[in-house]
Amino acid sequence: MGNRLNGFGACSAEVEKACPVEMTLHIIYGKWKGIIIDILSHKSVRFNELKRTIPGITQRMLTLQLRELEADGVVKRNVENTVPKKVEYSLTELGEKLSPIIASMRLWGNEYMSKNE
Amino acid sequence: MGNRLNGFGACSAEVEKACPVEMTLHIIYGKWKGIIIDILSHKSVRFNELKRTIPGITQRMLTLQLRELEADGVVKRNVENTVPKKVEYSLTELGEKLSPIIASMRLWGNEYMSKNE
DNA sequence: CCGTATCCTCAATGATACTG
DNA sequence: CAGTATCATTGAGGATACGG
Numbered sequence: 001m002g003n004r005l006n007g008f009g010a011c012s013a014e015v016e017k018a019c020p021v022e023m024t025l026h027i028i029y030g031k032w033k034g035i036i037i038d039i040l041s042h043k044s045v046r047f048n049e050l051k052r053t054i055p056g057i058t059q060r061m062l063t064l065q066l067r068e069l070e071a072d073g074v075v076k077r078n079v080e081n082t083v084p085k086k087v088e089y090s091l092t093e094l095g096e097k098l099s100p101i102i103a104s105m106r107l108w109g110n111e112y113m114s115k116n117e
Numbered sequence: 118m119g120n121r122l123n124g125f126g127a128c129s130a131e132v133e134k135a136c137p138v139e140m141t142l143h144i145i146y147g148k149w150k151g152i153i154i155d156i157l158s159h160k161s162v163r164f165n166e167l168k169r170t171i172p173g174i175t176q177r178m179l180t181l182q183l184r185e186l187e188a189d190g191v192v193k194r195n196v197e198n199t200v201p202k203k204v205e206y207s208l209t210e211l212g213e214k215l216s217p218i219i220a221s222m223r224l225w226g227n228e229y230m231s232k233n234e
Numbered sequence: 235c236c237g238t239a240t241c242c243t244c245a246a247t248g249a250t251a252c253t254g
Numbered sequence: 255c256a257g258t259a260t261c262a263t264t265g266a267g268g269a270t271a272c273g274g
Contacts, residue, residue: 020229104217248264250260
C-alpha cells in the first residue's frame with residue numbers, strides 16, 4: 001500500500017521475470033525524471049540551467065527528483081565551492097545506459113503520435 | 118496541475134524532442150501497467166487469469182488500468198458472450214511494439230539489481 | 235546560485251460491497 | 255466471470271517563503 005510500483009521483494013514465481021522491469025519503471029517514475037534524464041544524457045548541466053530548460057518545474061520538485069535519481073545511482077552531483085556556488089548534474093555510467101530506453105520510448109511515442117492525428 | 122506528466126501541448130522549443138518520451142512514459146504510467154503489458158505480450162489473457170497472475174491487484178484497479186490502456190490503443194478487449202462471460206485481453210499491434218522497450222528495461226533492471234547487492 | 239521548510243491540494247490507489 | 259459503485263486514504267506534486 002502506498003508503493004507506486006509493486007512486487008520488488010514480493011514477486012510471485014509467475015511474475016518474477018517482470019521485477020527488473022518494475023524496478024526500472026520505478027526509477028524513471030516521477031513527473032520530471034524522464035525529461036531530466038533525457039536532458040542530462042551525455043552532458044553536465046547546472047541546477048538553474050535545468051530549471052530554465054524544464055518549463056513549469058519548481059525548485060522544490062527539481063531538487064527532489066534529482067535527489068531521488070542520485071540515490072538510485074543514476075545521477076551524479078558535482079559541487080564546486082566557488083561563490084556563487086556551482087552545482088553540476090550529470091548521468092552516472094549506469095544512468096547513461098538508460099539512454100537507449102529513452103530513445104526507444106521516443107521512437108514509439110513518435111509512432112503513437114503520428115497515428116493519433 | 119495534477120498531470121502526472123508534463124508538457125504534451127506546451128513543450129518549449131528546448132524540450133520539444135522529449136515530448137514523445139513523455140507521451141510513452143505517460144501511457145505506461147500506472148502502478149500495474151508495466152506488468153500488465155509484460156504479461157499480455159504475445160498472448161491473450163482472460164480477466165481473472167490476469168487478476169490471479171498479478172498478486173495484490175484489486176478488480177477495480179485491474180479494470181481501470183485495462184480501460185486506460187485500451188483507450189490509449191495499447192490493449193484490445195475481446196468479449197465472447199458465452200455463459201459465463203469470457204473476456205480476453207491482448208496487446209494491439211501498437212502495444213506489441215512496446216515489447217522492446219519492456220525488454221530493454223528488463224535488461225537495465227537486471228544490471229541495476231546485480232550492482233546493488 | 236542552490237537549495238530547504240511549510241503548508242496544501244488532488245488524483246491515484248485501495249477496501250469493500252454489490253451485480254448482470 | 256467480469257465487472258461497477260462507494261467511500262476512504264495517502265503521498266506525489268505544487269505554491270510560497272526563507273536561508274547559506
